[in-house]
Amino acid sequence: xxxxxxxxxxxxxxxxxxxxxxxxxxxxxxxxxxxxxxxxxxxxxxxxxxxxxxxxxxxxxxxxxxxxxxxxxxxxxxxxxxxxxxxxxxxxxxxxxxxxxxxxxxxxxxxxxxxxxxxxxxxxxxxxxxxxxxxxxxxxxxxxxxxxxxxxxxxxxxxxxxxxxxxxxxxxxxxxxxxxxxxxxxxxxxx
Amino acid sequence: xxxxxxxxxxxxxxxxxxxxxxxxxxxxxxxxxxxxxxxxxxxxxxxxxxxxxxxxxxxxxxxxxxxxxxxxxxxxxxxxxxxxxxxxxxxxxxxxxxxxxxxxxxxxxxxxxxxxxxxxxxxxxxxxxxxxxxxxxxxxxxxxxxxxxxxxxxxxxxxxxxxxxxxxxxxxxxxxxxxxxxxxxxxxxxxxxxxxxxxxxxxxxxxxxxxxxxxxxxxxxxxxxxxxxxxxxxxxxxxxxxxxxxxxxxxxxxxxxxxxxxxxxxxxxxxxxxxxxxxxxxxxxxxxxxxxxxxxxxxxxxxxxxxxxxxxxxxxxxxxxxxxxxxxxxxxxxxxxxxxxxxxxxxxxxxxxxxxxxxxxxxxxxxxxxxxxxxxxxxxxxxxxxxxxxxxxxxxxxxxxxxxxxxxxxxxxxxxxxxxxxxxxxxxxxxxxxxxxxxxxxxxxxxxxxxxxxxxxxxxxxxxxxxxxxxxxxxxxxxxxxxxxxxxxxxxxxxxxxxxxxxxxxxxxxxxxxxxxxxxxxxxxxxxxxxxxxxxxxxxxxxxxxxxxxxxxxxxxxxxxxxxxxxxxxxxxxxxxxxxxxxxxxxxxxxxxxxxxxxxxxxxxxxxxxxxxxxxxxxxxxxxxxxxxxxxxxxxxxxxxxxxxxxxxxxxxxxxxxxxxxxxxxxxxxxxxxxxxxxxxxxxxxxxxxxxxxxxxxxxxxxx
Numbered sequence: 001x002x003x004x005x006x007x008x009x010x011x012x013x014x015x016x017x018x019x020x021x022x023x024x025x026x027x028x029x030x031x032x033x034x035x036x037x038x039x040x041x042x043x044x045x046x047x048x049x050x051x052x053x054x055x056x057x058x059x060x061x062x063x064x065x066x067x068x069x070x071x072x073x074x075x076x077x078x079x080x081x082x083x084x085x086x087x088x089x090x091x092x093x094x095x096x097x098x099x100x101x102x103x104x105x106x107x108x109x110x111x112x113x114x115x116x117x118x119x120x121x122x123x124x125x126x127x128x129x130x131x132x133x134x135x136x137x138x139x140x141x142x143x144x145x146x147x148x149x150x151x152x153x154x155x156x157x158x159x160x161x162x163x164x165x166x167x168x169x170x171x172x173x174x175x176x177x178x179x180x181x182x183x184x185x186x187x188x189x190x191x
Numbered sequence: 192x193x194x195x196x197x198x199x200x201x202x203x204x205x206x207x208x209x210x211x212x213x214x215x216x217x218x219x220x221x222x223x224x225x226x227x228x229x230x231x232x233x234x235x236x237x238x239x240x241x242x243x244x245x246x247x248x249x250x251x252x253x254x255x256x257x258x259x260x261x262x263x264x265x266x267x268x269x270x271x272x273x274x275x276x277x278x279x280x281x282x283x284x285x286x287x288x289x290x291x292x293x294x295x296x297x298x299x300x301x302x303x304x305x306x307x308x309x310x311x312x313x314x315x316x317x318x319x320x321x322x323x324x325x326x327x328x329x330x331x332x333x334x335x336x337x338x339x340x341x342x343x344x345x346x347x348x349x350x351x352x353x354x355x356x357x358x359x360x361x362x363x364x365x366x367x368x369x370x371x372x373x374x375x376x377x378x379x380x381x382x383x384x385x386x387x388x389x390x391x392x393x394x395x396x397x398x399x400x401x402x403x404x405x406x407x408x409x410x411x412x413x414x415x416x417x418x419x420x421x422x423x424x425x426x427x428x429x430x431x432x433x434x435x436x437x438x439x440x441x442x443x444x445x446x447x448x449x450x451x452x453x454x455x456x457x458x459x460x461x462x463x464x465x466x467x468x469x470x471x472x473x474x475x476x477x478x479x480x481x482x483x484x485x486x487x488x489x490x491x492x493x494x495x496x497x498x499x500x501x502x503x504x505x506x507x508x509x510x511x512x513x514x515x516x517x518x519x520x521x522x523x524x525x526x527x528x529x530x531x532x533x534x535x536x537x538x539x540x541x542x543x544x545x546x547x548x549x550x551x552x553x554x555x556x557x558x559x560x561x562x563x564x565x566x567x568x569x570x571x572x573x574x575x576x577x578x579x580x581x582x583x584x585x586x587x588x589x590x591x592x593x594x595x596x597x598x599x600x601x602x603x604x605x606x607x608x609x610x611x612x613x614x615x616x617x618x619x620x621x622x623x624x625x626x627x628x629x630x631x632x633x634x635x636x637x638x639x640x641x642x643x644x645x646x647x648x649x650x651x652x653x654x655x656x657x658x659x660x661x662x663x664x665x666x667x668x669x670x671x672x673x674x675x676x677x678x679x680x681x682x683x684x685x686x687x688x689x690x691x692x693x694x695x696x697x698x699x700x701x702x703x704x705x706x707x708x709x710x711x712x713x714x715x716x717x718x719x720x721x722x723x724x725x726x727x728x729x730x731x732x733x734x735x736x737x738x739x740x741x742x743x744x745x746x747x748x749x750x751x752x753x754x755x756x757x758x759x760x761x762x763x764x765x766x767x768x769x770x771x772x773x774x775x776x777x778x779x780x781x782x783x784x785x786x787x788x789x790x791x792x793x794x795x796x797x798x799x800x801x802x803x804x805x806x807x808x809x810x811x812x813x814x815x816x817x818x819x820x821x822x823x824x825x826x827x828x829x830x831x832x833x834x835x836x837x838x839x840x841x842x843x844x845x846x847x848x849x850x851x852x853x854x855x856x857x858x859x860x861x862x863x864x865x866x867x868x869x870x871x872x873x874x875x876x877x878x879x880x881x882x883x884x885x886x887x888x889x890x891x892x893x894x895x
Contacts, residue, residue, distance in 0.1 A: 070455060106322060106450055
C-alpha cells in the first residue's frame with residue numbers, strides 16, 4: 001500500500017516537472033514581436049483618457065499578407081485599470097477593448113477601417129493609402145477608459161496597463177499561438 | 192481500490208472520440224474547401240481541433256510516461272511479470288506508434304509540398320497578372336480623371352472666382368465629363384453636375400486640398416465612379432468624376448473577387464496546413480492512444496495471470512500446495528491456470544496421502560526397527576552362533592557368538608577362517624549348503640583352544656513365495672554340555688562299574704569267608720566248600736575280566752585301516768549271521784544292487800552293525816523284524832536300522848550313545864558308545880530315527 005502511494009507520488013512529481021519545463025519554454029518562444037509604445041494617460045473632463053500605439057506590428061510580413069489578401073484583419077487593444085491592494089492580488093477595475101479592423105478592397109485599392117470599443121462601432125472610414133491605414137490601425141487615441149469617480153485613491157493605488165493582440169497564429173503547426181504584445185503598465189496618480 | 196473503467200465503456204468512449212475526430216476532420220476539410228477563407232466558425236473549429244490535439248497529446252504523453260515510470264519501477268523491483276508486461280507494452284506501443292508516426296510525418300511532408308504547390312509561382316503569377324490588369328485598367332481611368340481635373344482647374348484659375356461655377360457648368364455641358372463638382376475647403380459642394388453626384392466624405396474632400404490632390408478615388412455607389420480632385424485656389428477645389436464602363440467594371444470586379452479568394456486562401460495556407468496537420472495528428476494520436484490502451488490492457492491481461500502463475504509456482508516451490516490462482520477466464524491462459532490449480536490440488540491430495548503413508552511407513556519402520564533391534568539384541572545375547580548365508584552359500588550375517596565360536600575377527604572373512612584345516616568340516620558344510628540345505632550334525636573339532644564339540648544345524652530361509660533366499664546355520668558349542676553329560680555318564684559308568692565290580696566281589700568275599708570259616712572249623716565239608724568257593728570266585732573273576740576287557744576295547748580301539756569296500760556286502764554278511772539266531776526273527780534288507788564303494792575299516796564297521804543288530808534282537812526278545820535299508824544321499828551312504836521292539840524312551844534318546852548307559856540288565860553300556868566312536872573316526876554319524884514310531888530306529892551316515 002505504501003509502495004503504491006510512493007509510486008503515484010513519483011509519477012505526479014515527474015509529470016509536474018515535465019509541465020513546468022514546457023511552461024518555462026513558452027517565454028523563449030514568445031521573445032520578439034510587436035510592442036506597446038507611447039502609453040500616456042490623462043484626466044479629461046472627469047474621465048481617464050488613454051492613448052497608446054503598437055509598434056512593429058506592420059513589420060510582420062504575415063500581417064501585411066493577411067491585410068492584402070482582402071480578408072478582415074483586426075488589431076485588438078486592451079486597456080485595463082488595476083487596483084492594487086496590500087497583500088492581495090490586483091483587481092481589475094475596468095477593461096476596455098478597442099478593435100481596429102481593416103479590410104482591403106483590391107478593386108478600388110482602398111482600406112475600409114472600422115473601430116469598435118467594447119463591441120460598439122465607434123468609427124468607420126475608408127482610406128486610400130497603406131500608411132494612412134497603418135497609422136489608423138496602430139493607434140488608440142484619447143480612449144475614455146473610465147470615469148474618475150470609479151477611482152478612489154483612498155482604497156489603494158491604481159495602474160493602467162495596455163496590451164495589443166496582433167494576429168492569430170499557430171506554433172509547430174498545431175499550437176494556437178497568438179501574436180500579442182506584453183503588457184505595459186503605468187501607475188495612475190490620483191486626479 | 193482504484194476506480195476501474197469497464198472495457199465496454201472504455202471502447203465506447205474511445206470509439207466516440209474517434210468518431211468525433213473523424214467528423215471534425217471531414218467538416219474542417221470541407222469547410223476549408225468551400226469557403227474562401229477562415230470564417231469565425233472555421234477558426235473556432237480549427238482552434239478546437241488544435242486544443243483537442245493538445246489535450247490528446249498531453250493525455251497520451253501522460254499515459255505513456257505513467258506506463259513507462261510504472262514499468263520502470265516494477266522492473267527495478269523485479270516484480271513478477273513486470274519485465275514481460277513492459278516488453279509487451281513497449282511492443283504494442285511501438286507497433287502502434289511507429290507506423291502512425293511514419294504516416295504522420297509522411298502526411299506532413301505531403302501537406303507541405305501539396306499546399307505549397309497550390310500557391311506556386313505560375314498560380315501566383317496568373318493571379319498577380321489578373322490583379323495587375325485590373326489595377327492598370329483602373330489606373331488608366333484614374334490618370335484620365337486626374338488629368339482632366341488638373342486641366343479644368345487650370346481653366347478655372349484663368350477666370351475670376353465668380354465666373355468659375357459658370358465656366359465649370361459650361362465645360363460639363365460640353366459633354367466630355369461624366370460629373371463635375373466644385374468643393375469649398377470646408378467640404379461643402381458649391382456645384383454638383385449632374386445633381387446626382389457621388390457622395391464625398393470629409394476624408395476625400397480633405398484630400399483635394401492636400402498636396403497631390405485626390406487621385407482616382409473610386410466610389411462604387413450608386414454607380415462605379417472614379418473621382419479625382421485638385422486645388423483651384425486655396426479655398427476651392429474641383430472634382431472630376433468618370434463613370435466606369437459597365438463591362439470593364441464587371442470584368443474587373445470578377446477578376447478582383449476571384450483574386451480575393453485566391454489571396455485569402457493563400458494568406459490562410461498556414462491555417463490550412465494547421466487544420467490538415469491537426470486532423471492527421473488527431474488521427475495519429477487516436478491510433479496511438481488506442482494502441483497504448485489496447486497494449487496496456489492486453490499486456491495486463493496477459494501479464495496478470497502470468498504474474499499469478501509465477502507467484503503460484505513460487506508458493507508451490509515453497510511447499511504451499513494449498514495455494515490456488517484466483518483467475519477465471521475461458522481463454523487458453525484460463526486453461527493453463529485451471530490446469531495449474533488442478534495440479535496443485537492433486538499434488539495436495541497426493542501429499543496428504545503420501546504423508547499418511549509416510550506416517551504409516553514410519554510406524555511400520557519403527558516397529559520393524561524395534562523388532563530388528565530386539566532380534567539383534569537377541570542375536571547378540573544368544574548363546575548360540577547364528578549365521579545367515581545367501582542362496583549361493585556366501586556369508587551374509589553372523590552374530591557375536593558365531594564369531595566367537597568360529598574365531599572370526601571384525602572385518603575378517605568367514606571363508607578365510609573355515610578354510611583352516613581344523614575348521615574343514617564346517618567349511619565343507621558351508622560349501623555344501625546349496626546342495627544340502629537341511630542337516631543337523633554334531634561334530635568334534637580340534638580347534639586352537641582345544642577340542643570343541645559343535646552342534647551344527649542348517650535350515651533354508653524362504654520368502655513368502657516359498658523361494659529359498661538363503662540358509663540359517665545354527666552353531667552351538669556343546670562342549671560344556673557334552674563334558675557335563677560325559678562326566679555324568681562317567682559317574683554313572685563308575686557307579687555301574689563299582690556296582691558290577693562290587694557284585695562279583697560279594698560272592699567272592701562270601702566264598703572266601705566261607706572257605707575261611709570252614710578252614711577254621713576244620714569242617715569236614717571243607718573240601719567241598721573250597722571247591723565251590725573257588726569255582727564261584729573264578730566265575731566272578733571271569734565276569735570281572737570280561738567287563739574289564741570290554742572297557743579296554745572301548746578305551747583303546749585299534750587304528751583304522753580305511754580302504755574302499757562294499758557296504759552292501761558288509762551289511763548282508765553281518766545280517767546273515769543273525770538270521771539263524773531265532774526262527775522268529777526276520778531280517779528285511781533294502782539294499783541297492785550297485786552302490787559306490789565306501790572308504791572304511793570293514794572289521795570295525797562290522798562291529799558297528801553287529802552292535803546295532805544285537806541290540807535290535809535283544810530289544811525284540813528274539814522275535815520280530817529287523818529292517819535294514821541303504822541309500823545314497825548327497826554323497827553319503829545312509830543306513831537305516833529299524834526293529835519292531837518297544838522303541839526308545841524319549842528321555843533316553845540323548846543318553847543312548849554315552850558309555851555305560853544301558854537299558855539292559857546285563858549290558859555293559861559300551862556298545863553304542865563304541866559304535867559312535869567308530870563312526871566318528873570314519874567321518875560318519877549316528878542318530879536315533881525320530882520319525883520312526885514302530886520301534887527303535889537308528890540312522891547311520893558315512894561319507895562315500
